[in-house]
Amino acid sequence: MIRNKVALICSIVILGICMYLSFPFPNNVMLEAYSTFMSFPTRNQDGYIMLGIIGSAMFLIAIILLVIGMKKYHFRTIIIVVIIYTILPKFLIMTYQETLASGIMAISYDGNGKCHFENVSEDIITGECNLVLHNKSNKAVSFELEFLDSYFMEDGVRMESLMNEAGPYSITIEANQEKSIHLKELLDLSGVPKHIDSGTSFNVHVNLIDGEKKRTL
Numbered sequence: 001m002i003r004n005k006v007a008l009i010c011s012i013v014i015l016g017i018c019m020y021l022s023f024p025f026p027n028n029v030m031l032e033a034y035s036t037f038m039s040f041p042t043r044n045q046d047g048y049i050m051l052g053i054i055g056s057a058m059f060l061i062a063i064i065l066l067v068i069g070m071k072k073y074h075f076r077t078i079i080i081v082v083i084i085y086t087i088l089p090k091f092l093i094m095t096y097q098e099t100l101a102s103g104i105m106a107i108s109y110d111g112n113g114k115c116h117f118e119n120v121s122e123d124i125i126t127g128e129c130n131l132v133l134h135n136k137s138n139k140a141v142s143f144e145l146e147f148l149d150s151y152f153m154e155d156g157v158r159m160e161s162l163m164n165e166a167g168p169y170s171i172t173i174e175a176n177q178e179k180s181i182h183l184k185e186l187l188d189l190s191g192v193p194k195h196i197d198s199g200t201s202f203n204v205h206v207n208l209i210d211g212e213k214k215r216t217l
Contacts, residue, residue, distance in 0.1 A: 001071055008069030014062035015085060021055050025093045026105055027216040031148075031205055038085070097136040104208040106137035107173070109217040113204035115147070115160050119197045123190040127163050129183045131204065135173035145169040145181070146207040148216070158195045160204050162187055168209075 022039040033041035042052040113131030147160040166185035208215045
């Protein structure tokens with residue numbers, strides 16, 4: 001079954017390094033990504049990301065070494081490795097959050113938040129956002145919530161972050177509870193030079209802030 005033990009060990013080590021470099025915790029590593037490869041962001045608004053390109057190359061090298069190291073079942077093995085590589089970080093994060101994590105480190109977010117903005121009059125709009133956060137620890141967690149703009153917006157134009165004009169939003173989630181957060185605000189944007197007048201955004205990103213600690217989700 002094993003043809004080259006050295007190649008197989010090297011493959012496992014390189015895959016471990018790749019997973020470490022692209023591990024999506026505590027912050028969302030895909031936040032600014034325009035293109036990705038196997039959990040590596042490879043390009044953002046500033047151009048190509050060298051770490052993502054190197055990580056992608058390392059992943060391909062690891063797969064090649066895996067094939068070299070195995071006598072047969074190459075395709076089946078690659079599929080299994082890719083599935084494990086994709087699932088394992090989520091499992092490790094879930095396990096950590098449910099056992100050792102505390103404070104904002106124990107908060108998970110499925111990324112499916114939505115914000116809708118509607119024009120009322122000149123420089124006055126209504127903003128409404130919905131998202132679900134889950135506290136996986138055994139203690140209540142309190143923090144401030146801050147909205148982040150999409151990196152796909154035109155240069156300097158604000159959308160989701162307009163909700164911060166009515167912030168900060170103080171949120172408390174009880175132990176082992178999932179909380180649906182609904183925020184609706186009438187926003188005066190007379191002091192905001194570049195902003196949308198109306199629109200809807202999906203998969204919104206947020207910052208969780210607890211004193212000096214901050215997480216980007």
